[in-house]
Amino acid sequence: MESANGLQLSTIRIRGGYSSTSRNPKHSYRLFFRSEYGDAKLKYPLFGNEGVDEFDKIDLRTSQNHSWAFENSRRNTFLRDIFCRDLQGKSGHHFTKSRYYHIYMNGMYWGIFMTQERAEGRFGASYFGGKPEDYDVIKAMGWMKPTEVTDGTLDLYRELFERTLDWSGDNKDYFALLGLKPDGSRDPYGKTLVDADNLIDYMLGIFYTGSNDEAAAWGGRSTNNFFCMIDHDNPAGFKFFRHDAEHSMDAGWEDRTAPANDKKFRELPWFNGQTLHERLSKNEEYRMRFADHVYRHFYNGGSMTPGNSIELMSTRVNELQAAIPAEAARWGNTTSQSPEMWQRNVDYLLRRWLPTRRDKVAQQLRNRGLYPDLAPPVMRSNGAVIAQRKWGAAPGTMITLENSDNERGTIFYTTDGTDPRAIGGDISGDAIDGGDKETVVVSGTVMKARVKDGSNWSPLREILYIQNIGKSSLKISEIHYHTYGNDSGPDTFDAGEYEFLEIRNCSNKTIHLTGAAFTKGIHYAFPDNATIGPGRHIVLSANPKAFRERYGFQPFGKYFRGLDNSGETVVLRDALGNVVDAVTYDDKDPWPETVDGTGKSLTRKNLDGNADSNDPGNWNASREQDGTPGGEYVSEVDTSGDDETASANAAAGRVKN
Known part of the structure; x- marks a missing residue:
C-alpha cells in the first residue's frame, strides 16, 4: 500500500465468510498496518474530504x-453493496466508505x-470521538451463526435486548431507551441505548x-x-x-418489509437491528418518527427520491465504466x-429499477402500517410547489400551505421549530390551525406542518430555511x-485530540x-436546524471526549482532520x-509564536466586520492556559431529544456538565 511518503508495508489476510472458500480464485482481503512491518498507521486521505486520513x-x-x-x-x-452504503451516508449518517482500485499481485x-x-x-473513535477501547462493537458472524463481540463487551447490547423483549411499547419505556423522560425532555440520569434516527434510516435503507x-x-431465517x-x-x-449488501436491489427481494417471526430472534445471539425495529414499532411515537423519515427521504429532494438515487448510482457507474473491460478480460x-x-x-x-422503487416501497410500508395514507400539506411559493426540504428564502417571503392531497383533515403548523403534534397525538400548544389553506410569512429558521384527521396525523412536512451568511x-x-497531550490518569490522549476551533456570531x-x-483545513458540516444566537460561540473539537475531559463541557461537534501544527x-x-x-x-512571526505547543490558543482581538481575518495583528496568544473555548458567552442549553435536535438546541455553543 502506497502512502503520500512512499511505500508503506502491511500484513494481509483473506476477508469474508462464504467467499473465503478455496473454490474462489479472487478473494477479498484485509490489510493491517503494524509497527513491525513499518509505520503503525496508514496516513493518507483514502476517501478525500469524506473521511479520516x-x-x-x-x-x-x-x-x-x-x-x-x-x-x-x-x-x-x-x-x-457500495450503493447501499453510500445511501446510508446520503441519508445523514456515518457509513463505511469505499473507492475503486485496480489491483496487481x-x-x-x-x-x-x-x-x-x-x-x-x-x-468509532475516528468519527465519534474517544478511543477504540471505549466502544462495544457487535457483528454478525455469518449465515446461521450467532452474533459476536469484536470490541468491548456485550453488556449494553444485552441490556437493550432484555429491556425490549416482551415490552409493552408504552412511552415511558420507549423514551427511557432514548435517554429521555416520559414527556420527551432530556433525562440527565438516563442511559441512551437507542439512536432512533440511525436505526430508522438503517432499516429504511x-x-x-x-x-x-x-x-x-x-426472510428472517438468520442474523447476517x-x-x-x-x-x-x-x-x-x-x-x-450497512454491510455486505450484494443481495440487494434487482438481486434482492421485491418486498423486504415482512417481520422476522422465527423464534430464534427471541434469543440474544440472534438479536439485530431489524428485530429491535420491530419491537420498537409497538410504540406510536416510534411509528410516527419512522413515517416522518420515510417522507423526508422519499420526497422533496430526499436521499431516496428517484432523481437522487439515480444520481448517486450514476456517480459510481461513471467511476467504473472505463475499468470494466479490464475486469472482464x-x-x-x-x-x-x-x-x-x-x-x-x-x-x-438506472432506467427501470430505481425510477419505480420509491413508490413501491411506500405502498409496502403502508401495507405494514408504517406509513399513513394521510398526506402532509403541500407548500407553495408564488404558486409553485416547493420541492425541497432545505430552501433559500428571505425573511418576509410568503408560503402557502394547502391540504390539497387529502379529502379531509386540518393543517397545523409551527414556525418556532417545534412539532405541531404533541407526544401522545394531541395538538401541540404551539401549533397554529391553518384550516384547509393558509398563507404564512417566512420567519425563524424552520416551518413544520402536518395534517390531522381525527386521531390520525400525516408525516411531518418541514422546510429548513437556508441563507447567505454575511x-x-x-x-x-x-x-x-x-x-500538549495527557500521558497520565485513566484517559491518555495525544496532543492533537485536545485541539479545537471556535466561531462567534458577531451580529445582532x-x-x-x-x-x-468547514471545507478546508478541518472538515465539518453543521447539522440541519443548527443555529447560533447573537453574540454566541460554537466550539468544534478534534475529539469530544478529550475536549470534555480538559475543558469541562461538551463541544458542539467533532471535526475531521487535525489542525496543522505548522499553519494552514x-x-x-x-x-x-x-x-x-x-x-x-502560521506558527512563525508575525503570528504569535507563543501558542505553538505551549497550551495557549490563537484568540481573535478584533471581530469587527471589516477586520482582515488573515492579518496577524488581529490575533493574540490567549492569556489563559488551554485557551478560552466558549469564553464568557455561556448559557445552559436544552439538549433533549436526538443528536440532530440536541445540535439545533445548542445555539449558544457551550453545553455544560
Whole structure:
C-alpha cells in the first residue's frame, strides 16, 4: 500500500465468510498496518474530504456473490453493496466508505477491488470521538451463526435486548431507551441505548434496496451482515451500519418489509437491528418518527427520491465504466460476463429499477402500517410547489400551505421549530390551525406542518430555511492548533485530540447554520436546524471526549482532520457555497509564536466586520492556559431529544456538565 511518503508495508489476510472458500480464485482481503512491518498507521486521505486520513486497517473487497470470478454470474455490477452504503451516508449518517482500485499481485493484474472502512472500535473513535477501547462493537458472524463481540463487551447490547423483549411499547419505556423522560425532555440520569434516527434510516435503507442478506436475513431465517457500536462510557445509542449488501436491489427481494417471526430472534445471539425495529414499532411515537423519515427521504429532494438515487448510482457507474473491460478480460468471457452484460445490468438499475422503487416501497410500508395514507400539506411559493426540504428564502417571503392531497383533515403548523403534534397525538400548544389553506410569512429558521384527521396525523412536512451568511456576521474567533497531550490518569490522549476551533456570531440576529460547513483545513458540516444566537460561540473539537475531559463541557461537534501544527488555511462556507470566513494562520512571526505547543490558543482581538481575518495583528496568544473555548458567552442549553435536535438546541455553543 502506497502512502503520500512512499511505500508503506502491511500484513494481509483473506476477508469474508462464504467467499473465503478455496473454490474462489479472487478473494477479498484485509490489510493491517503494524509497527513491525513499518509505520503503525496508514496516513493518507483514502476517501478525500469524506473521511479520516489515518487507518490501522482497511478492507479490500471485491464482488463475490454475483461475481464473474467466483460464481460465473450474469448479474455482476460492482455496484449494489457500495450503493447501499453510500445511501446510508446520503441519508445523514456515518457509513463505511469505499473507492475503486485496480489491483496487481506479484505483477499480475488481479482485477477491480474497492477499499472499505471497517465499522469497529477504531472507526468509532475516528468519527465519534474517544478511543477504540471505549466502544462495544457487535457483528454478525455469518449465515446461521450467532452474533459476536469484536470490541468491548456485550453488556449494553444485552441490556437493550432484555429491556425490549416482551415490552409493552408504552412511552415511558420507549423514551427511557432514548435517554429521555416520559414527556420527551432530556433525562440527565438516563442511559441512551437507542439512536432512533440511525436505526430508522438503517432499516429504511434495507427496505428500500430490498437487501435480503442483512440483519434478519433471507426472510428472517438468520442474523447476517451487520455491525453496530456504542460508546459504553457515554452511550448515545447503538449505531447500525450497512454491510455486505450484494443481495440487494434487482438481486434482492421485491418486498423486504415482512417481520422476522422465527423464534430464534427471541434469543440474544440472534438479536439485530431489524428485530429491535420491530419491537420498537409497538410504540406510536416510534411509528410516527419512522413515517416522518420515510417522507423526508422519499420526497422533496430526499436521499431516496428517484432523481437522487439515480444520481448517486450514476456517480459510481461513471467511476467504473472505463475499468470494466479490464475486469472482464481477466475474469469474464465474451458473452454472459462481458462489458456489454455489465452495461445491460446498469441500464436496468438506472432506467427501470430505481425510477419505480420509491413508490413501491411506500405502498409496502403502508401495507405494514408504517406509513399513513394521510398526506402532509403541500407548500407553495408564488404558486409553485416547493420541492425541497432545505430552501433559500428571505425573511418576509410568503408560503402557502394547502391540504390539497387529502379529502379531509386540518393543517397545523409551527414556525418556532417545534412539532405541531404533541407526544401522545394531541395538538401541540404551539401549533397554529391553518384550516384547509393558509398563507404564512417566512420567519425563524424552520416551518413544520402536518395534517390531522381525527386521531390520525400525516408525516411531518418541514422546510429548513437556508441563507447567505454575511462575511461580517460570523467569524472564526479562536484556533487551538498545537497544544500538549495527557500521558497520565485513566484517559491518555495525544496532543492533537485536545485541539479545537471556535466561531462567534458577531451580529445582532440568530444565524441559520443548516448547510454551512468547514471545507478546508478541518472538515465539518453543521447539522440541519443548527443555529447560533447573537453574540454566541460554537466550539468544534478534534475529539469530544478529550475536549470534555480538559475543558469541562461538551463541544458542539467533532471535526475531521487535525489542525496543522505548522499553519494552514481554514475555510467556512455557507449553504450556498459562499466563503463566510477564512483564516490562513502560521506558527512563525508575525503570528504569535507563543501558542505553538505551549497550551495557549490563537484568540481573535478584533471581530469587527471589516477586520482582515488573515492579518496577524488581529490575533493574540490567549492569556489563559488551554485557551478560552466558549469564553464568557455561556448559557445552559436544552439538549433533549436526538443528536440532530440536541445540535439545533445548542445555539449558544457551550453545553455544560
